[in-house]
Amino acid sequence: MSYDVIVVGLGAMGSAAAHQLASRGARVLGIEAFGRAHELGSSGGLTRIIRLAYFEHPDYVPMLRAAWDLWPTIQAEAGDEQLIQVTGGLYIGRRGSSVLDGSLKSAETHGLAHEMLDADESRRRFPAIQVDDDMETLHEPLAGILFPDKCIEAHLRLAERHGAALHFEEVVTGYSSGPAGVTVTTNRGTYEAGKVVIAAGAWLPKLAPELNLPLRVERNALFWYEPVGQPELFERDRLPVWILELDEEYAFYGFPSLPGQGVKVARHHGGQTVDADSVDRTATDADERPVRDYMARYMPLASGPRLDSRVCMYTNTPDFHFILDFHPDDDRIVVASPCSGHGFKFSNIIGSMAADLALEGRTSFEIGFLSIDRFASVGGPSEVGRGLGVSSS
C-alpha cells in the first residue's frame, strides 16, 4: 500500500505531525523504533516547561501563542487526561544575562503580560528561590507545565482516530527518492509514500547523514527531591516553573512540587556529547553534583533526599534554534528537529507546520530562521554550543 505521508519517529514532533496530517485527510503511516510515548529519546522525564516571554528569540512568540491556543484543543479532543497546567513562570538573572534580558525583550516586543521583581520582592513573593541581591526576576502569568508522555499519547490516539496507521518497535533503516515518491525501508519492510516527515530526534544525524548537519547530541540528567523543610513553599500556588541563569554557561530550571513526584531540578546544558544508541541512561553522582551545588546556594530547602532521576538527550544546533525545513535534495521530505533543549512546548504547532509543509509546500509561520541552509558554512558534527545557547538579538 502507498501512503500520502510517512512520519519517521513518533516522539513529540512525529506524533503531532501524524495527528495533524491524518486530521487533514492524508493517508498516514507513522513508524517508531520504540514503544508509545517512551522515555528513551528527548521527551522523557514527566514534565516540560511551557512559557511565552521567550528568551531564546522573540520570533518564537507567534508560534508559542499558536501552541498555547492549540494545547487545550488537543486536550479536549483526546479525552480526559490533563496535558497542561498553568503555574506562571519566573525567569531569573542579572541584567545583561540571556534569560532575563531575552525574556524582557520578548515580553516588550510582543506586549506580553509580565512584571519585573527586584531581588527583595522576588524572595518575598517566591521564597523557595533565594535569588542573589544583584539578580532580577521576570514573572509572567502565562507559563506552566506540559506532561510530555500524555501529550504524545494524546497525539498518537488522535492520529489513530483519524485513520493513521502507527507501527511501533519498527526501525527505519533508510529512505530514497524516486520519480513516483519516497521509499522508506525498515527492519520489517518497505513502504512507499508521496511525502515523508523525518522527526527522528537524537537519531537524526544517523538517519540522515547526507545532510551533514552540525548537530550535537547532549546527555542531560534530571532530578527530583523531597524538600527538607517548609514543603508548602514548593507547592504550585507558591512556586511557578522557573529558570535561573547562573552565568553565561549554565542555567538551572525546575518545577513546583507535583503529587507523587517531588521537586524537579535540572541543569540546562553542560552535559556530555553522546551517541543516541549508547548513551548512559543512569544518572551519576557527578551528574547530580552541580544540581546539589546550585540548590545549596539558591534553594537550600529543596535539597532533601533524592526521589528520582532520569537521563534525556538534547539535539543541539550551533545556534540552538530548531530545524524545520525541506530536505535540500528533495522537497517531498520534511525535516523536523525542534530540540536544542526547548522544543517540546512547540510540538503541537510544529506538527501542524510540518503538515503544512508536507501537504501544501508552505506554512504561514515565519520559519526562515529554522532553515537547513543556515548551516551551509558550518557543516559536520558540532562541538560548538556548550553554553546556554541563547540569542536574544
Ligand SMILES: Cc1cc2nc3c(=O)[nH]c(=O)nc-3n(C[C@H](O)[C@H](O)[C@H](O)COP(=O)(O)OP(=O)(O)OC[C@H]3O[C@@H](n4cnc5c(N)ncnc54)[C@H](O)[C@@H]3O)c2cc1C
Ligand atoms: C532533559 C530535557 C528537558 C527538556 N525540557 C524542556 C522544557 O522544559 N520545555 C520544552 O519545551 N522543551 C524541553 N526539552 C526539549 C524537548 O523535550 C524536545 O525538544 C522534544 O522532546 C524533541 O522531540 P522530538 O520529537 O524531536 O524527539 P523525540 O521525542 O525523542 O522523538 C524522536 C523519535 O524518533 C524515533 N526514531 C529515531 N530514529 C528512528 C528510526 N530510525 N526509526 C523509527 N523511529 C526512530 C525515536 O525513537 C523517538 O521516539 C527538554 C529536553 C530534555 C532532553
